[in-house]
Amino acid sequence: MVPVDNQLPAHIRTRGSATDSDRAVAYPPAPLPLDVGVYDNHAHLEFADGDNPMDFTEHLDRSGAVGVLGVVQVGTDVETSTWSAALAAREPRVLAAVAIHPNEAPQLMASGEFDDAMAALDALASQPRVVAVGETGLDYFRTPPERQQDQRDAFVAHIELAKKHGLALQIHDRDAHDDVVATLLEVGAPDKTVFHCFSGDRQLAETLAEHGWYASFSGTVTFGNAHGLREALVVMPRSQILIETDTPFLTPTPHRGKPNSPYMVPYTLRSMAETLDMDVTLLAAQLTDNTFQVYGRFDDAPVTGPDSVLREPHQ
Ligand SMILES: [Zn+2]
Numbered sequence: 001m002v003p004v005d006n007q008l009p010a011h012i013r014t015r016g017s018a019t020d021s022d023r024a025v026a027y028p029p030a031p032l033p034l035d036v037g038v039y040d041n042h043a044h045l046e047f048a049d050g051d052n053p054m055d056f057t058e059h060l061d062r063s064g065a066v067g068v069l070g071v072v073q074v075g076t077d078v079e080t081s082t083w084s085a086a087l088a089a090r091e092p093r094v095l096a097a098v099a100i101h102p103n104e105a106p107q108l109m110a111s112g113e114f115d116d117a118m119a120a121l122d123a124l125a126s127q128p129r130v131v132a133v134g135e136t137g138l139d140y141f142r143t144p145p146e147r148q149q150d151q152r153d154a155f156v157a158h159i160e161l162a163k164k165h166g167l168a169l170q171i172h173d174r175d176a177h178d179d180v181v182a183t184l185l186e187v188g189a190p191d192k193t194v195f196h197c198f199s200g201d202r203q204l205a206e207t208l209a210e211h212g213w214y215a216s217f218s219g220t221v222t223f224g225n226a227h228g229l230r231e232a233l234v235v236m237p238r239s240q241i242l243i244e245t246d247t248p249f250l251t252p253t254p255h256r257g258k259p260n261s262p263y264m265v266p267y268t269l270r271s272m273a274e275t276l277d278m279d280v281t282l283l284a285a286q287l288t289d290n291t292f293q294v295y296g297r298f299d300d301a302p303v304t305g306p307d308s309v310l311r312e313p314h315q
Pocket of ligand 1: 042044074135
């Protein structure tokens with residue numbers, strides 16, 4: 001826990017370290033730089049990981065060197081959401097998302113702390129560089145049936161918070177596609193609704209396409225057995241796809257099992273371009289345009305048109 005300065009610690013969560021033999025691993029080598037800048041739509045830079053953890057400045061510098069120009073930093077509870085908003089406020093390469101993760105929300109409801117947590121998120125959501133509510137949603141893989149109604153109530157509260165502030169919604173959906181879609185349709189989805197780490201098949205992709213929702217693809221789309229994900233990618237309208245790392249998790253092929261970082265985006269991007277039989281530079285430009293459509297610009301520069309991304313420096 002090395003403080004970067006007296007206000008914002010470098011890490012407030014640990015995935016592992018040299019003392020944990022499982023995570024005593026080095027960061028993978030950087031990919032070849034991209035010609036056109038892209039953005040990592042979902043990362044948790046507050047995690048220390050691996051045998052030599054990088055802080056957010058190292059993540060962002062290494063990312064910029066390969067053309068990954070910015071990161072949406074995502075909270076999972078009040079503490080990490082506060083950290084995310086604080087980082088975005090000081091760092092032009094970062095925008096923030098705030099939420100109580102669906103695996104945390106039922107416990108807060110049981111302990112009577114959920115309403116206070118949502119009040120804290122409401123205050124954070126007013127900050128100008130907080131651009132999304134997330135990650136929220138449903139996780140039936142980790143939540144037993146008797147807690148799922150609480151989880152659904154928490155999801156609804158997050159949807160309402162996003163709509164109240166006019167923010168994007170970043171959804172965590174694990175083994176719960178039908179109920180996530182049903183909840184969105186019943187409550188009314190925010191204008192910009194993103195399925196983070198999209199894990200559906202062709203059928204869910206068609207549902208997203210129909211409703212104008214976004215699918216954000218992580219390193220899982222590069223995995224050898226992920227045929228269904230690649231089928232889903234192919235049927236998504238190109239204007240509704242995004243790219244992310246979910247750092248420190250889900251490191252793409254060929255570096256599965258190693259710590260992840262936003263600088264790993266080009267591996268996933270090149271794999272997606274191959275699946276789509278699309279030029280890497282054109283796909284990068286499309287993904288950046290989509291990122292700006294959902295979250296706005298990372299700096300204060302005016303958006304001058306879709307081709308503006310082609311003039312972004314990548315270094
Ligand atoms: Zn995440």
